[in-house]
Structures are given as C-alpha cells and as structure tokens.
Amino acid sequence: MEDFSVFDIIGPRMTGPSSSHTAGAVRLAHIARKIAAEDVAEASFTLYGSFAETGKGHGTDKALVAGVLGMDPDDPRIKEAFTVAREMGVQVSVEFSDEAPKHPNTARIVITGSDGQITDVVGQSVGGGNIRISEINGLAVEFSGEYPTLIIQHNDKPGVIAEVSHVLAQLNVNIAFMRVFRHGKGEDAYMTIETDQPVTQDMQSMILRLCDGINKLFVV
Amino acid sequence: MLLSDAFNNGESLRRYCLENSIPIYEAMIRREVKISEQPREEIIAEMQKNLDVMRASVERGLNSKVESVSGLSGGEAMKLFKYGKHNPFSGYTACRAAASSMAVVEVNASMGRIVAAPTAGASGILAGALIEAGRQRGWSDETLIEGLFTAGAIGLIFAKNATISGAGGGCQAETGVAACMTAAALVEISGGAPVQALDAAAMAMKNVLGLICDPVAGLVECPCIKRNALGAVNAMLCADMALAGITSLIPFDEVVSAMYKVGKDIRVEYRETARGGLATTPTGKAVAERVKRLQGN
Numbered sequence: 207m208e209d210f211s212v213f214d215i216i217g218p219r220m221t222g223p224s225s226s227h228t229a230g231a232v233r234l235a236h237i238a239r240k241i242a243a244e245d246v247a248e249a250s251f252t253l254y255g256s257f258a259e260t261g262k263g264h265g266t267d268k269a270l271v272a273g274v275l276g277m278d279p280d281d282p283r284i285k286e287a288f289t290v291a292r293e294m295g296v297q298v299s300v301e302f303s304d305e306a307p308k309h310p311n312t313a314r315i316v317i318t319g320s321d322g323q324i325t326d327v328v329g330q331s332v333g334g335g336n337i338r339i340s341e342i343n344g345l346a347v348e349f350s351g352e353y354p355t356l357i358i359q360h361n362d363k364p365g366v367i368a369e370v371s372h373v374l375a376q377l378n379v380n381i382a383f384m385r386v387f388r389h390g391k392g393e394d395a396y397m398t399i400e401t402d403q404p405v406t407q408d409m410q411s412m413i414l415r416l417c418d419g420i421n422k423l424f425v426v
Numbered sequence: 427m428l429l430s431d432a433f434n435n436g437e438s439l440r441r442y443c444l445e446n447s448i449p450i451y452e453a454m455i456r457r458e459v460k461i462s463e464q465p466r467e468e469i470i471a472e473m474q475k476n477l478d479v480m481r482a483s484v485e486r487g488l489n490s491k492v493e494s495v496s497g498l499s500g501g502e503a504m505k506l507f508k509y510g511k512h513n514p515f516s517g518y519t520a521c522r523a524a525a526s527s528m529a530v531v532e533v534n535a536s537m538g539r540i541v542a543a544p545t546a547g548a549s550g551i552l553a554g555a556l557i558e559a560g561r562q563r564g565w566s567d568e569t570l571i572e573g574l575f576t577a578g579a580i581g582l583i584f585a586k587n588a589t590i591s592g593a594g595g596g597c598q599a600e601t602g603v604a605a606c607m608t609a610a611a612l613v614e615i616s617g618g619a620p621v622q623a624l625d626a627a628a629m630a631m632k633n634v635l636g637l638i639c640d641p642v643a644g645l646v647e648c649p650c651i652k653r654n655a656l657g658a659v660n661a662m663l664c665a666d667m668a669l670a671g672i673t674s675l676i677p678f679d680e681v682v683s684a685m686y687k688v689g690k691d692i693r694v695e696y697r698e699t700a701r702g703g704l705a706t707t708p709t710g711k712a713v714a715e716r717v718k719r720l721q722g723n
Contacts, residue, residue: 212458213472215544215581215590215607216552216574219479222534223495223646225546260644260700262720263496265537285495285537333591334545 218335221284226311227257227264230331232284234339235273237351238315240426241342242325248297248318249274254307257331267300270313274298279335309340345387345396351426353382353400358413359422362388362395369417370397377412379403394421429457433582436624436678443620450610450620451575454582458575473571476541480530480553483540487529494535496717499647503529506655519562520662524655527554531651544581544590547646548604550654552577555608555661565615573611580607580627587679588686592639592698595689601650601657602637602685605630608661613668626668628678630660635681636688638696640703643714649704 220229239246251270253261261267265285272287275294283290291298311331318324328341339349342357349355360366367386374381380402388395405413405425414423432442432453442453458469486492488507493500503525510521527550534540534549543552552574560570581590584603589595606627613623634656642648674681695702704710 209461210582210585211462212454212469212575212578212582213476215578215585216473216476217541217543219476219539219541220546221537222540222546222549223537225542228537229542229546256644259718263643263645263717265495268537280539282539333593335542 219280220335221280221282224264225335226331226333227260227266228269228284229279229335230311230333230337231257231266231269231313232273232277232279232281233335233351234313234329234331234337235270235315236276236278237273237329237337237339237426238317238325238327239274239276240424241327241339241357242317242319242323243424244276245319245321245323246274246296246317247320250299250301250316252301252303252314254303254305254312254314255310257311257313258302258304261302266313270300270315271298274315274317342396345389345394347387347396347398348385349383349398349400353402354404355426356397356399356401356405356410356413357424357426358397358399358420360395360397361419361421362392363419366417366419367397370399370413370420373413373416374399374401374405377409379405379409429453429460433457433579433586435587436583436627436682439579439583440620440624449572449576449614450579450623451572451614454575454579470571473574474567477567477570477574479539479541480543481557483530483533483538483549484526484553484557486538487533488525492532492536492538494532494645494647495537496535496643496645496647496720498643498645498713498717499535499651500532502651503532516659519558520659523555523558523658523662525554526558527551527654527658528651530554531646531654535645535647535651543577543607544585544603545592545600547592547641547650548600548654548657550651551601551604551657551661552608552611554654555658556611558658559612559662563616569615573615576614576623577607577611580610580623584682584685587682589689594697595686596692596697597637597639597653598631598634598685599689600639601653602631602634604654605634605657605661605664608658609664609668612661612665616665616669618665618669622668624678625672625674626664628674628676628681629664629667629672631681631685632674632676633660633664635685636692638692638703639698640696640705641698641700642705642710643717644700644705645717648713
C-alpha cells in the first residue's frame, strides 16, 4: 500500500453495503462490459463462493447488473439495476452456484452483443473494491483494472509484442505490467498491458495502424 | 525528514510536522499533492465531495427509516437520535454522534451512497462523529476537511504497517482504525498538537484491541451498525482524554504493531468469514438461514 492515496483511505464514495460484494462487483461487470466493446444485448451472471452465499443480501446481483449496464460503484441507481436493465432492453439472468471456486468472490459474466457475439469473462473481487479479471473467452489472463489496461487480441507470431511496445514507447506511455497468453502455439493470443498513462482513442488507432497482426484492441 | 518518509509511521509523521511547524493534515495534503501531481485546490475539492456525501448519508439515516436489503436492520439511528434529545446517559453530543454513525451504516446496508472510511462497514464513525462535532462547535467545511486529511493520515499509517480489513485483522482493523482516525481528527481540529492526535489514536485502538469481525449472515449489519456507534463514542472519549493532557503509556506505533500481530493471531473464523462469534450463535445461524432463502427470490 506504499503509494496509496488519501482517497483510498477516505473513500471511495460508493453505493453500499460492501466494498467487495457490491462496489467490487460493479467494477467487475463494468470491465466485462468494456471487454465486450460496450455492446450488451444480454448478460448472464453466475455467482460462486461467498458471492453466491451472501450475494443477495449484499446486492451483488444488482451490482453486477449495474456494472454491465455501465454504472460506476457510486451510482445511486444500483439498487434499481434490474428495472434499469428492463428499461434499456437488456436481458439479464442471475444464477447462484454451489460449485466451489478457487477464490471465494468469483463471478462469471457472459455477455451477448447485438450481433450475437459472446464475451465470457471470469473475475474475482479481491477486497476493498479491488478486482481481478482471470479469464476472457476461456483464456486465462490476469489484470486488476487499477491501471489503464490495453487488451490486444493478436496472432501468435514473432514481432507483434515488440511492435506494440515500440509504439507505446514512441507515444511516451510507460508499461507498468505486461502479460501475454495464448490458446496454443500459432493460435489466438492476448496481451494485457497495464500502463501508467491513459491510452487515448488516437493512440489506439495508431497502434492498430502501425502494428501488424492485431485482431482486436480495447482499453478498460 | 523527507516528505516521502513522513508517513512511514507515527513517529516520523510527528517529527516531520515538528520540523516544518505544521499539523498532520497539512503534511497529508502536501503528500497528496506530490503523489497525485494534482493542484492543491483539486485535492481539497475532491475531499469536499466526500464530506458532502458523508453529510448527506448522516441526514438521510437520521431523518428517514432506511431498511436494509436483507430486512435485518433499519430505523434504529432515528430512534436513538430522537431519544438522545432527552438527557441520555452517554451525553447529548456522544449520543447524537452515535446515532449519526448508525445512520450512515444503515444507509450503507440499504444500498445507499456512503464514503468508505476506511471501509464501508466502518463508514459511520468518521462521518458521524466529525459532522456532529462540527455542528456543535460551528466548524466550517474547511475545518472539517482538514479533519478528514488528519484522519486519512492515521488510516494510511495503519494501512502501511498493519491492515485495514476485517478479513485481515478483524473488526479492530475496521471500526477500530476508524475510531483512531476520528479521534486524531477531532484532536487536531480542536487545536491539539500532532503528538496529542497520535495519543488519541493510540488510546482508541487500545480500547478495542482484539475485537473480532463476526457478521451475522456475513452481512454488514449485525453487529457492525452498533459497533459504529461505539466507535464514534470511543473516538470522542479518546479525543477528550488527549485534549485533557492524558497520554498513552504505549506509543502509537507500538499499538499499531500490537494490533497487527493480534489481528494475525485472530483465528480465521473471526475474520469476516461469519464462521464464529455472533454469526454462529443459534439466533445468528437462524438469521443466516433466513437470509439465504432470499436467494431463491
């Protein structure tokens, strides 16, 4: 906690009752929405562990729905998230699972976009409103959402990683953490890059233009 | 003493304040300006937003019956607030501060908006005690904001050297730390010296050292709401003691490390898992069953 701000102690401003089971759940689902490129026609949630045990009393179900609709943890409408979803025409369903997860506060969020595209995200609320995304579309990943995070789906071939990091360097964006994951050799691969500076829309276009082998890019 | 070292512990903070002839809140504001690379006005404005939400949550819980999502709690802050107008044993100010603290945590349990300080489960103490004290003494928002920075400094030292989560150290790490933060804030904005603020914080933790976290049904309601009431009164009492010139035999930093060690020794059943203490009493278990049946709806 070395560099923690005063606003990590006095804050965040949030909708209660729990930083892990409510605020963390909103953030988790909000990040899933961003991974689905903010296109959410349908969303289904499965809650595991402590999320499943005490989720209803903590409003975890409402929090997840709120997040997937794009609300932030201090949104006063979180309590009415199911109604808001209906008004927005987004179909939602929640399931409480008995299955034991690796981490007690785990949720699986499956988003169907307007074109039928499916985004399947698994994440955990790890305490104090902090979260971790552990899986995207069946692929193990790991990032916290605390830093601007660039997620790039790319071809698994030499040079892609070097090109992306080169362009970021040119843009004066410092990489705090970077990880690469792939389904198998030569198959679909992901990079998650957590940066100290925000990666603007212009920067994203530049990366797409200058780097070869990128299929999809988004910032959460 | 460098600013970057000032928040290592209570002693370094005291020395930094002494060398620069500034209060704790001023040191905390300077640190925030430095690490956030934001202008001072922005940081003050951000804290004003926190104060506004704190005040709104107190008002809401005192003036309306807010029911929790589980249906376990609500309306008790209002009861105590009304009762407190007629010569309560705990005293007018303390009773109102306790009611105000409960108000915030009731709002929290109803999925209302609060400011975590340092956590959502302990969010009533700083808001309730500070706003009530400010109302009594006629403190301006500017003064209350200074108090919030003092409180933040104490919380930060606990976060760096111990823990501020119930899962990490029990209730002492949540409502205990919140009471320390609040006690120090009350001392400083009443004109007490940094060393007195640290003494007040040390005493507040000593009073609840070892307090376990045993939430019934795993929810932030019982015993959390009433422990926030206790925390507010604990903070005011320790602030009064420090301002009266009473010191803590055990220095603040040693209290922090004792709290951390005790927290680690507390069995996991008593650290927010709802597997011990009040949570596993016959009534606690029955309530948990009832709450679990809500899942079906």
